[in-house]
Amino acid sequence: IAMAGVAGRLARRWCRSAVRSPLQVISFPSLQLHLSGTAMRASQEDFESAMNQVKLLKKDPGNEVKLRLYALYKQATEGPCNMPKPGVFDFINKAKWDAWNALGSLPKETARQNYVDLVSSLTASSESSSQVKPGADREQQEYENLVVTSEDGITKIMFNRPTRKNAISTQMYQEIMLALKAASKDDSTITVVTGNGDYYCSGNDLANFTDIPPGGVEEKAKQSAIMLRDFVGTFIDFPKPLVAVVNGPAVGISVTILGLFDAVYASDRATFHTPFSHLGLSPEGCASYTFPKIMGPAKATEMLIFGKKLTAGEACAQGLVTEVFPDSTFQKEVWTRLKAYSKLPPNSMRISKQVIRNTEKEKLHAVNAEESSVLQERWLSDECINATMNFLSKKAKL
């Protein structure tokens, strides 16, 4: 408890001191590699100007960055660390000493350049984030079928067609891709996908197949396969932790792509249903690869070929869901947890995700291409056309 109190006080002191003086700032080791490669051009004037910019930063850059700035400043002005090592309980001075000492014999000019570059990257990111509309919950308005908000370091993409059980229309596929691309570049640390209303998502909007272009059904199948491949590809390549908050039943493609998320939290009201055979279809979203890997081939067969609907508890037992919460406390518990996770170092989380994903990326893209091409054929099959017609003419439901 005492240590936690000390840590809290230290963090507050560091935050307060960061914008007062470059002498009182603390590091960001992950920037070190990036910065050490830059050319040594910064003049004394650039350096002094950067010191002034630090004092004007609108956003607290965090303790690690402050330590890094401190270390670079000391290295640039005094050279290699020349202070005696502080005692182990002198936390602040020990952290500063460690940061400075870690720069070893980095030449003064390089440290000066790195300091200038670091300040310039901080200024740029604080300018771009200050262009976003202020407010605790910043909603971007440009989507018809989604509500996208950013708060507490979390971008939330919410399916918003509750009267259609959040079925994904052609336009909604495009909007989800756009929202994910924007989220991959914004200053949030975690991206969350969830649904509005009683459903998480009822999968592909079966009316998508009624909008036939002049090229006929073959052309429609071709366009749909391209869109599907791009859509799933956006999830494969998404660079930050991606979390599904499954608020209710999930069907079809909204289930299969869960295998590409980094965590899946589900209400105990949620169900997971991939009725592909009933619809004359075959798996997509890389599920033909991720599901057998996650739950074993036999369990994957029950879901993907026999269309067995899983409860949230079953999906959790089989590894598709990370954790299940009672519906009454679902939102509160999940968002409290996500807010805590969103405060973890963003670069570390992003890099860890990439390390995990990169080993499989090529394979996932290949699987995605194959699944999309198989579906292009399935959509033209009698089995699929009949099942779709039965649903649309209200003769069938899942």
Ligand SMILES: CCCC/C=C/CC(=O)SCCNC(=O)CCNC(=O)[C@H](O)C(C)(C)COP(=O)(O)OP(=O)(O)OC[C@H]1O[C@@H](n2cnc3c(N)ncnc32)[C@H](O)[C@@H]1OP(=O)(O)O
């Ligand atoms: C181009 C890329 C393609 C990628 C391929 C993906 C494959 C899949 O995703 S397969 C899964 C497709 N989804 C379904 O088959 C679900 C169909 N829907 C249903 O079976 C039921 O609607 C339901 C079990 C989800 C919900 O039943 P419930 O009785 O609670 O509600 P409803 O009254 O049926 O729904 C309200 C309203 O919403 C319409 N709707 C729901 N889901 C879809 C859907 N997927 N596509 C089109 N429309 C859907 C439903 O028809 C109702 O409309 P009306 O109020 O006009 O009757």
